[in-house]
Amino acid sequence: MTQPGIELQELIAAMEQRRAKVEQGGGPERLKKQKQGGKLTARERIEVLLDPGSFLEMGTFVEHRGGRLMQGVEAPGEGVVTGRGTIDGRQVFVFSQDFTVLGGSLGKMNAAKVTKIMDLAAKTGCPVIGLNDSAGARIQEGVDSLSGYGEIFYRNAIYSGAIPQISAILGPCAGGAVYSPALTDFILMSEGSSYMFITGPEVIKSVTREDVTFDQLGGADVHTRKSGVAHLEYDGDEAVLRGVRDLLGYLPQNAHEKAPALPTNDPATRTTEKLLEIVVPDQRKPYPMHDVIHELVDDGTFLEIQPGWAKNIIVGFARLNGESVGIVANNPRVMAGTLNIDASDKAARFIRTCDCYNIPILTLVDVTGFLPGVAQEHAGIIRHGAKMLYAYAEATVPKITLITRKSYGGAYLAMNSRDMGADVVYAWPTAAVAVMGAEGAANIVYRREIQQSENPDATRAQKIAEYKDAFDNPYVAASKGYIDDVIPMEDTRRILIQTFEMLRDKEEARPYKKHGNIPL
Numbered sequence: 001m002t003q004p005g006i007e008l009q010e011l012i013a014a015m016e017q018r019r020a021k022v023e024q025g026g027g028p029e030r031l032k033k034q035k036q037g038g039k040l041t042a043r044e045r046i047e048v049l050l051d052p053g054s055f056l057e058m059g060t061f062v063e064h065r066g067g068r069l070m071q072g073v074e075a076p077g078e079g080v081v082t083g084r085g086t087i088d089g090r091q092v093f094v095f096s097q098d099f100t101v102l103g104g105s106l107g108k109m110n111a112a113k114v115t116k117i118m119d120l121a122a123k124t125g126c127p128v129i130g131l132n133d134s135a136g137a138r139i140q141e142g143v144d145s146l147s148g149y150g151e152i153f154y155r156n157a158i159y160s161g162a163i164p165q166i167s168a169i170l171g172p173c174a175g176g177a178v179y180s181p182a183l184t185d186f187i188l189m190s191e192g193s194s195y196m197f198i199t200g201p202e203v204i205k206s207v208t209r210e211d212v213t214f215d216q217l218g219g220a221d222v223h224t225r226k227s228g229v230a231h232l233e234y235d236g237d238e239a240v241l242r243g244v245r246d247l248l249g250y251l252p253q254n255a256h257e258k259a260p261a262l263p264t265n266d267p268a269t270r271t272t273e274k275l276l277e278i279v280v281p282d283q284r285k286p287y288p289m290h291d292v293i294h295e296l297v298d299d300g301t302f303l304e305i306q307p308g309w310a311k312n313i314i315v316g317f318a319r320l321n322g323e324s325v326g327i328v329a330n331n332p333r334v335m336a337g338t339l340n341i342d343a344s345d346k347a348a349r350f351i352r353t354c355d356c357y358n359i360p361i362l363t364l365v366d367v368t369g370f371l372p373g374v375a376q377e378h379a380g381i382i383r384h385g386a387k388m389l390y391a392y393a394e395a396t397v398p399k400i401t402l403i404t405r406k407s408y409g410g411a412y413l414a415m416n417s418r419d420m421g422a423d424v425v426y427a428w429p430t431a432a433v434a435v436m437g438a439e440g441a442a443n444i445v446y447r448r449e450i451q452q453s454e455n456p457d458a459t460r461a462q463k464i465a466e467y468k469d470a471f472d473n474p475y476v477a478a479s480k481g482y483i484d485d486v487i488p489m490e491d492t493r494r495i496l497i498q499t500f501e502m503l504r505d506k507e508e509a510r511p512y513k514k515h516g517n518i519p520l
């Protein structure tokens with residue numbers, strides 16, 4: 001005769017035994033190997049990412065249904081740990097691929113665990129964070145594993161802009177697998193231990209005869225400096241996971257909400273005198289735009305996005321009086337701040353990200369124009385530059401433009417002029433708005449006069465001076481209402497904060513459409 005109490009204990013023990021087996025992943029040997037080189041296990045990563053004790057696991061006992069080639073193969077937890085938790089008290093959903101189980105490869109049921117939490121995230125309006133460390137499609141499951149990817153990609157796309165999706169790349173991410181992170185809002189990579197590529201070094205060698213290592217092909221350096229695929233690079237797993245927490249602080253839970261405000265001790269009325277030392281009036285001399293940003297924002301804290309790629313434009317998140325803002329700024333120190341293809345792509349993408357998630361945009365303008373050159377024209381600068389124009393016009397969040405120095409030509413428009421939809425445009429006394437710089441303008445407009453002059457150099461100099469007098473200042477544009485005010489540099493922080501406060505409840509309607517057709 002069985003005693004009821006003992007039976008219950010057996011059931012509990014059986015559950016615990018099963019759970020312990022799942023939690024062991026690929027077993028002690030593989031877990032030990034995983035930790036070589038400072039990497040964390042899938043479960044440790046979740047612990048570091050989330051608030052202590054907040055993780056609630058889902059799909060713990062899911063098993064593969066992998067068909068003939070998977071018979072007898074054990075895959076504890078199906079190679080991925082999934083569930084919900086909180087970050088700074090806010091709910092998020094997370095999947096963490098477990099490389100110790102069949103290389104974290106993705107089969108049909110592994111994908112089902114991931115799509116389950118993606119769907120829950122969408123239903124509850126919360127961000128999804130993917131911790132990627134996987135050998136890609138599970139070869140033994142054939143087309144079923146490709147279908148699993150399809151189910152994830154589909155959700156990445158349809159939930160895009162509805163809930164924030166963040167991808168941390170902490171190991172291999174190869175083949176078609178790269179397209180899930182690529183469809184998310186942000187990609188963060190760990191230096192030296194993660195890589196992303198479509199076809200690996202061996203295939204490349206056989207097709208193109210190029211010799212390349214994993215890291216040279218698709219390491220964090222490559223993707224944060226050359227390709228622009230990834231947004232942020234960190235040293236090791238823990239730093240990446242802290243980076244995810246940091247980034248989420250600037251984002252809302254979903255497209256219906258605003259990002260959380262963070263109390264600050266930095267006074268809203270703090271004067272910004274340092275700007276008078278940073279910004280040089282001489283239009284030809286560069287100055288550090290990063291310092292301008294640090295001086296304006298709360299506590300000098302700026303989370304720059306894609307800092308290593310297309311450095312001629314600066315984008316990132318900061319706070320003004322506690323409220324999250326996205327900043328887009330020309331960088332006069334790199335390529336004289338001109339806009340090229342990569343800068344246009346980087347800015348357009350960032351503007352759209354801010355707009356999806358109700359983050360107001362501050363644009364700091366110091367730009368001579370689009371980068372001239374055959375290479376840029378032939379690579380489609382027209383198509384890429386158009387993305388910036390489109391993104392600014394499309395964005396309905398509060399938009400303030402501040403012209404810090406020069407703003408010329410098509411780039412004046414691409415940097416969100418009044419006509420492109422800026423709600424308020426300010427300029428500093430150092431600003432100049434014109435179709436082009438005085439030298440170029442004088443040479444075109446007064447060419448005949450200069451050529452026919454007895455002293456062409458003197459005439460050219462005189463015409464340049466005349467043109468500068470007429471246009472190299474903010475007052476012509478201000479007199480026509482293109483600039484709302486020319487403001488003292490030292491009062492800029494206060495004015496920006498007050499203006500964003502004024503725009504806080506702004507609403508802007510757009511005509512009905514299925515979706516716009518941004519030039520891609």
Ligand SMILES: CC(=O)SCCNC(=O)CCNC(=O)[C@H](O)C(C)(C)COP(=O)(O)OP(=O)(O)OC[C@H]1O[C@@H](n2cnc3c(N)ncnc32)[C@H](O)[C@@H]1OP(=O)(O)O
Pocket residue numbers: 030100101102103104105134135136137138139140146149172174175176177
């Ligand atoms: C749509 C797509 O994703 S297409 C891409 C398909 N994926 C691939 O082509 C990658 C194939 N895998 C690899 O090239 C390598 O495993 C690498 C480079 C990712 C990692 O190499 P290593 O760190 O040396 O790990 P290793 O090769 O030992 O793999 C670890 C384990 O995962 C298994 N594994 C690796 N890739 C896969 C896979 N795609 N499917 C199933 N199991 C796999 C290995 O058999 C090994 O199992 P074991 O622990 O029982 O021995």
